[in-house]
Amino acid sequence: MSIDLCPILVTTESLSIDSAYAALADERAGGVVLFVGRVRDTHQGRAVTAIHYEAYLPMAVAECERLLTEAAAQWALCRGVLWHRVGRLAVGDVSVVIGVAAAHRDTAFPAARWLIDTLKARVPIWKQECFANGSVEWNGPPASLPGASVSVSDPIRPR
Amino acid sequence: MKLQILLFAGLRDRVGSASIAIDVPEPVHAGELLRYVLPDSTEAARWSSCTRVAVNHAYVAADYAIQPGDEVALIPPVAGG
Numbered sequence: 001m002s003i004d005l006c007p008i009l010v011t012t013e014s015l016s017i018d019s020a021y022a023a024l025a026d027e028r029a030g031g032v033v034l035f036v037g038r039v040r041d042t043h044q045g046r047a048v049t050a051i052h053y054e055a056y057l058p059m060a061v062a063e064c065e066r067l068l069t070e071a072a073a074q075w076a077l078c079r080g081v082l083w084h085r086v087g088r089l090a091v092g093d094v095s096v097v098i099g100v101a102a103a104h105r106d107t108a109f110p111a112a113r114w115l116i117d118t119l120k121a122r123v124p125i126w127k128q129e130c131f132a133n134g135s136v137e138w139n140g141p142p143a144s145l146p147g148a149s150v151s152v153s154d155p156i157r158p159r
Numbered sequence: 160m161k162l163q164i165l166l167f168a169g170l171r172d173r174v175g176s177a178s179i180a181i182d183v184p185e186p187v188h189a190g191e192l193l194r195y196v197l198p199d200s201t202e203a204a205r206w207s208s209c210t211r212v213a214v215n216h217a218y219v220a221a222d223y224a225i226q227p228g229d230e231v232a233l234i235p236p237v238a239g240g
Contacts, residue, residue, distance in 0.1 A: 037240050053239070054167060054168055055239075056165065056167055056213070056232055056234070058216050059213055059216040059217070059232065060239075062216040062217065063216075063217075066217075084239055095240065096239065096240050116240060119239055119240060120237070120238070120239055120240040121237070122218075122237065123237060123239050124167065124213065124232075124234050124237055125237060125238070125239030125240075126167060126168035126169075126235070126237060126238050126239075127238045127239070128168070138168050138169035138172070138235075138238075139236075139238035140169075140209070140235070140236035140237075140238050
């Protein structure tokens with residue numbers, strides 16, 4: 001089955017779930033899975049007011065393209081979207097939209113799950129939590145990662 | 160070889176700049192770059208345990224030999240989604 005990949009989006013504009021769903025329209029696809037990630041109001045028990053997302057834009061787009069290509073090699077997908085918003089997002093704002101359209105749900109669900117999990121591990125996008133007390137913190141600085149599993153000598157490979 | 164290294168997120172804040180120019184002996188490998196960016200070896204080791212190197216918009220292994228003209232970036236732990 002050929003795959004028609006919709007454009008990757010890494011943008012400061014708000015993400016439209018309706019547009020993502022429309023981009024997944026395909027008569028071969030009987031199953032569509034959409035994952036929508038939103039800004040949560042707490043992080044590790046602390047009240048969050050906003051998240052600032054930053055991207056290494058050209059690589060983020062390139063890595064998202066590789067993710068979709070790898071997913072298409074692993075599952076029979078009809079279409080896929082991988083959209084991420086960057087900049088300052090308020091609680092409740094949509095930060096990420098992952099969508100896949102496939103003939104059947106048995107394909108669509110695992111592909112969507114793999115895409116969001118792998119995006120989080122590989123795509124160069126960072127978030128800085130803005131807490132209600134006025135402090136800001138990058139998610140995942142080295143001090144909070146004793147014995148981190150990812151090292152320079154062991155770049156994450158496609159599964 | 161003169162290199163311009165792109166920095167992001169917490170590592171950029173630590174260095175205080177979105178990019179840093181370094182002059183390195185050739186050949187230089189991806190896994191060696193952090194020691195030039197962070198001269199303190201303890202701190203460099205701490206960051207290197209969780210930082211990957213990207214060349215021309217793709218991750219590379221530690222033994223990749225940096226070429227003149229490569230776009231080199233240090234990628235601290237990512238947190239999209």
